[in-house]
Amino acid sequence: MKKLIALIICLTLCLGTVAALAAEPAAKVKIGFIFLHDENSTYDLNFINGAKEACAKFGIEPILKTNIDESEACYEAAADLADSGCNIVFADSFGHEDYLIQAAKEYPNVQFCHATGTKAHTEGLSNYHNAFASIYQGRYLGGISAGMKLNQLIADGKITAEQAKLGYIGAYTYAEVISGYTSFFLGARSVCPTATMEVTFTGSWYDPALEQEGAVKLIGNNCVVISEHADSMGAPSECEKAGIPFVFYNGSAESACPTTYIVASRINWEPYFEFIINAVANGEEIPADWTGTIATESVLLTDVNEKAAAPGTAEAIEAAKAKLESGEVKVFDTATFTVNGETLTSYMADVNTDPAYEKDTEAISDGYFHESEYRSAPYFDLQIDGITLLDTKF
Amino acid sequence: MRNETKREPLIHITRRGMLPWYRAWAIRGGAIALALLVCALITTLVTHQDPLAVFASIFEASFSTQRRTWILFQNIAMLLSVSLAVIPAFRMRFWNLGAEGQMLVGGLATAACMICLRDIFPNWLVIVCMVITSIAAGAVWGVIPALFKAKWDTNETLFTLMMNYVAIQLVSFFIIVWEVPKGAGKIGIINQSTEIGWLPTIGGQKYLLNIIIVAVLTVIMYIYLRYAKHGYEISVVGESERTARYVGIQVDKVIIRTMLFSGALCGLTGLLLVGGTDHTLTTTITGGRGFTAVMVAWLAKFNPIWMIGTSFLLVFLERGAGQISTSFGLNQSFSDILTGIILFFIIGCEFFINYRIAFRHPGKNGGKAHV
Numbered sequence: 042m043k044k045l046i047a048l049i050i051c052l053t054l055c056l057g058t059v060a061a062l063a064a065e066p067a068a069k070v071k072i073g074f075i076f077l078h079d080e081n082s083t084y085d086l087n088f089i090n091g092a093k094e095a096c097a098k099f100g101i102e103p104i105l106k107t108n109i110d111e112s113e114a115c116y117e118a119a120a121d122l123a124d125s126g127c128n129i130v131f132a133d134s135f136g137h138e139d140y141l142i143q144a145a146k147e148y149p150n151v152q153f154c155h156a157t158g159t160k161a162h163t164e165g166l167s168n169y170h171n172a173f174a175s176i177y178q179g180r181y182l183g184g185i186s187a188g189m190k191l192n193q194l195i196a197d198g199k200i201t202a203e204q205a206k207l208g209y210i211g212a213y214t215y216a217e218v219i220s221g222y223t224s225f226f227l228g229a230r231s232v233c234p235t236a237t238m239e240v241t242f243t244g245s246w247y248d249p250a251l252e253q254e255g256a257v258k259l260i261g262n263n264c265v266v267i268s269e270h271a272d273s274m275g276a277p278s279e280c281e282k283a284g285i286p287f288v289f290y291n292g293s294a295e296s297a298c299p300t301t302y303i304v305a306s307r308i309n310w311e312p313y314f315e316f317i318i319n320a321v322a323n324g325e326e327i328p329a330d331w332t333g334t335i336a337t338e339s340v341l342l343t344d345v346n347e348k349a350a351a352p353g354t355a356e357a358i359e360a361a362k363a364k365l366e367s368g369e370v371k372v373f374d375t376a377t378f379t380v381n382g383e384t385l386t387s388y389m390a391d392v393n394t395d396p397a398y399e400k401d402t403e404a405i406s407d408g409y410f411h412e413s414e415y416r417s418a419p420y421f422d423l424q425i426d427g428i429t430l431l432d433t434k435f
Numbered sequence: 436m437r438n439e440t441k442r443e444p445l446i447h448i449t450r451r452g453m454l455p456w457y458r459a460w461a462i463r464g465g466a467i468a469l470a471l472l473v474c475a476l477i478t479t480l481v482t483h484q485d486p487l488a489v490f491a492s493i494f495e496a497s498f499s500t501q502r503r504t505w506i507l508f509q510n511i512a513m514l515l516s517v518s519l520a521v522i523p524a525f526r527m528r529f530w531n532l533g534a535e536g537q538m539l540v541g542g543l544a545t546a547a548c549m550i551c552l553r554d555i556f557p558n559w560l561v562i563v564c565m566v567i568t569s570i571a572a573g574a575v576w577g578v579i580p581a582l583f584k585a586k587w588d589t590n591e592t593l594f595t596l597m598m599n600y601v602a603i604q605l606v607s608f609f610i611i612v613w614e615v616p617k618g619a620g621k622i623g624i625i626n627q628s629t630e631i632g633w634l635p636t637i638g639g640q641k642y643l644l645n646i647i648i649v650a651v652l653t654v655i656m657y658i659y660l661r662y663a664k665h666g667y668e669i670s671v672v673g674e675s676e677r678t679a680r681y682v683g684i685q686v687d688k689v690i691i692r693t694m695l696f697s698g699a700l701c702g703l704t705g706l707l708l709v710g711g712t713d714h715t716l717t718t719t720i721t722g723g724r725g726f727t728a729v730m731v732a733w734l735a736k737f738n739p740i741w742m743i744g745t746s747f748l749l750v751f752l753e754r755g756a757g758q759i760s761t762s763f764g765l766n767q768s769f770s771d772i773l774t775g776i777i778l779f780f781i782i783g784c785e786f787f788i789n790y791r792i793a794f795r796h797p798g799k800n801g802g803k804a805h806v
Contacts, residue, residue: 079766107760108767111621112720113713117506124500139624139715159616215618244607244620391616398617422618435611435620 067099067322070129072314073122075115077134079107082247083291084272088133088156091310099318111136119144123151129321131155131314135217135246145169152327154317156310157217159394159418161329172313173417174333177224178365179306179340180268181372183288184228185361186304186345186354187266190286191233193351200265207238208264210255212246212271213435216391220412220419221270224372225288226428229266231377232357238428239264244435249275258431260285266303277302286349293343303350304358305343312339330417336366373410378425385410390420447793459788466784470777477776484763489773492762493755507754509642512649513708514746517724518731519649519656519739520700523693526660526737527673533580533595535725536602537573537698539718541705543606544568546716549625549632549709550613561632565710573702574695576602581694585687599725603718610716624714634711645707652700657739669693701725734781752777 074092076085089105096103104127109118115137122130123144131154132141138158145153145166154170155161161171191205207229211218222240230236241258243251252275259267260283268288269276274297280287281298289305312333320327333339342362345355364370375385389400392415404411404420412421424430454462475486497507517534524531548565556564580594613622626632637643660666668689672679679686708720727749734748735741756770 079760105761105764106757108757110717110719110722112715112717117502120502121500124502135619136621136623136717139627142627143624213618213620215620216616218618394616396613396615435618 067101067318070099070101070318070322071127072096072101072129072131072318073104073127074106075109075118075130075132075137076105076107077109077111078247082272083274084247085133087291087307088310091314095311095314095318098315113140115140116143119153120147123148128152129154129317142166142169152317152321154327157418159416162416163393170327170329170331171417172331173413174308174339175335175413176306176308176340177220177372177412177419178335179342180221180225181228181365182342182358182361183268183304183306184225185232185357186350187225187268187288188229188232188236189351189354189357190266190303191229191236194265202235204263204265205233205236206264207236208259208262208267209238209240210252210259210269210271210276211240211242213244214242214433216422217419218270220421223421223423223425223428225268227372227377230427239431240428241431242433242435243271247272249273252276253279256280295346299348301349302346303354304345307341307343308333309339309341312337332413332417335362371409373412373421375405375408375410380423380425382426388423390422392416392420443795445795449791449793451789451791454788462784462788466780470780474773474776477772482763482765482769489759489763492758496754496758497751505640505642507750508646509712510750510754511746512646513704514724514727514731514750515742516649516652516704516707517701518728518742518746519652520697520704521728522656522732522737522739523660523669524697525732527669527690527693529584529690529694530592531577531595531694531697532592532729533577533598534701534728535721536599537576537701538705538708538721538725539602539606540576541569541573541702542709542716542720543609544572544702545706545709546622546625553626553629553631558631562634565632565706569706570699570702573705574699577694577698577701578691581691585690606716606718621717622715632710633714641712645711648707653739653743660739
């Protein structure tokens with residue numbers, strides 16, 4: 042018995058040493074994170090979880106700064122992280138970008154990485170990088186589950202085919218949101234051809250009350266399945282109360298909304314965090330733009346909630362996912378949508394950010410819109426037929 | 436009135452005369468010590484963290500690096516600047532809760548100059564325009580409620596408060612007008628590459644100019660309130676409007692003049708925030724300082740010099756709160772609880788400075804007292 046214990050101890054020690062040696066390059070990496078809110082925001086929680094998981098893999102301790110406003114406070118936080126020895130600083134909110142660039146100019150030896158930003162490819166800084174994921178693919182799959190639900194409601198005689206109306210709560214009329222709701226809609230229409238959609242905007246990325254009001258408005262307009270691009274539980278809890286099925290974003294809402302939550306798409310940030318930690322550990326360069334895909338597991342769908350979903354939803358999602366991965370199906374295939382009744386063959390997108398919103402890059406070729414290929418952040422901002430915007434003041 | 440015998444209440448609260456300063460400060464010191472003790476207890480019980488380590492990280496937040504100390508002083512300067520702006524009105528018992536809005540319109544005017552004039556005027560002229568328009572905008576925002584108060588005796592507390600929301604909506608509107616990229620709902624750093632309209636830095640320290648301006652303002656405000664005729668008039672109006680009228684002070688004129696001044700200073704604070712440090716415009720750029728200023732002013736009994744201390748205390752605690760949540764992985768709400776406890780004790784101790792508490796003496800009158 043004693044020998045056995047001794048053997049186990051020896052083995053553990055050996056393994057420990059090996060593990061420590063393997064993790065050696067990462068040990069010199071110190072990474073700091075800047076979050077707009079704290080874990081009460083589903084958006085930030087998704088980043089916080091990814092950060093913790095990635096760092097746990099390398100055995101490094103991240104520094105997390107929460108509730109950092111999109112102001113001078115962001116620059117101060119970034120500079121403070123650099124002062125405390127971080128060689129990677131990551132910020133999660135769109136409005137953090139300019140302040141991170143400001144810090145990047147001041148600390149050329151620290152890598153500054155930013156989610157959802159648009160300026161890295163034109164800024165010309167070797168230590169400032171943007172990242173995003175092709176979440177439009179995830180939303181497309183979420184759209185399929187919504188379309189299946191519409192079909193089920195039609196088959197059950199609860200609505201007619203003409204009443205198959207989706208609702209969507211967006212934050213701003215910003216390309217990232219437009220790209221999101223359009224891909225969701227195209228996914229739904231790929232299984233339910235009569236689907237239409239109404240979109241309302243809140244003018245805020247995180248406002249539980251406004252998101253809830255948006256849901257009330259859409260339900261009042263007879264939308265029968267709802268989805269959203271905003272960061273709180275405001276809309277889902279309203280849908281649960283009203284018994285309206287919905288497709289979520291950022292993470293599961295199954296525990297809070299067991300009867301109406303169908304599925305959620307989310308960006309998994311762990312692969313990116315692993316990528317940048319590895320890059321810095323090995324002295325490799327981080328590209329100005331990095332776009333995760335379904336194939337890199339950066340875009341994930343949660344398990345389908347069978348209580349709310351139409352039968353066969355999980356299988357339909359799997360089938361469509363395989364086609365997206367193989368490239369057989371393109372989300373923004375120009376044959377699947379029209380703008381003002383016409384099929385597009387050319388579209389200049391605003392890829393390089395400037396105050397004049399200059400349209401600078403041809404985005405349609407080979408029969409589809411090339412989303413997230415010329416920079417990581419989405420730039421699809423077409424208003425396609427079948428979608429009605431209820432308000433566009435934001 | 437019937438003269439009856441009643442049981443003496445267990446606790447007697449009586450107003451004290453002026454306490455000698457050292458006893459007042461002993462009570463305040465005791466309150467802070469007690470507050471820290473309660474904080475330590477709660478920290479240990481709720482989070483199982485070492486309370487001393489928590490206190491240490493509060494200090495680290497402000498003093499462990501040079502940058503953190505600069506940020507501390509910058510934040511003190513900004514909070515103090517708004518607090519200075521509100522006290523002339525407060526001394527007059529004109530409850531200006533609109534500092535937030537007055538700052539915002541000042542910031543809005545600044546941003547407007549930076550964006551609309553950048554291609555037309557040279558840098559120095561843009562800055563001159565920023566200074567003039569921001570101060571004017573703040574003054575106008577402040578004087579509107581004052582005019583209504585003077586002419587129709589409207590309630591200034593509600594009026595100034597409502598003006599905040601008008602200012603927020605105005606700013607939201609212009610953010611959408613100036614947003615980059617389209618639909619993003621944010622302006623970002625204005626003129627990041629050209630730095631047009633950025634207030635100059637002194638000796639390479641970006642916060643130094645703000646700090647110096649506010650330091651000068653503090654001295655001016657002290658002299659203005661204490662030694663100038665205006666300051667005296669404000670005090671008299673605050674004590675009693677009737678007395679003021681009796682001695683020939685035109686109360687309406689004093690109210691309007693003071694709110695013009697108050698609003699102008701708030702507008703200036705907006706200028707320092709937008710042109711001096713943040714170089715952007717958001718609806719949250721003021722960070723609630725317009726309301727925190729009320730606490731700074733009350734805690735310091737409307738004395739500009741003491742306000743340096745009270746704004747230091749509040750900013751120090753706020754910086755510490757952020758650091759606690761980072762160092763210990765605690766939610767920011769927990770550090771807000773600690774701040775709340777400390778403020779509760781500090782505000783509460785003023786009660787013990789103003790009132791004496793006596794317990795019933797069992798021996799005397801057999802516990803009975805004539806009432």
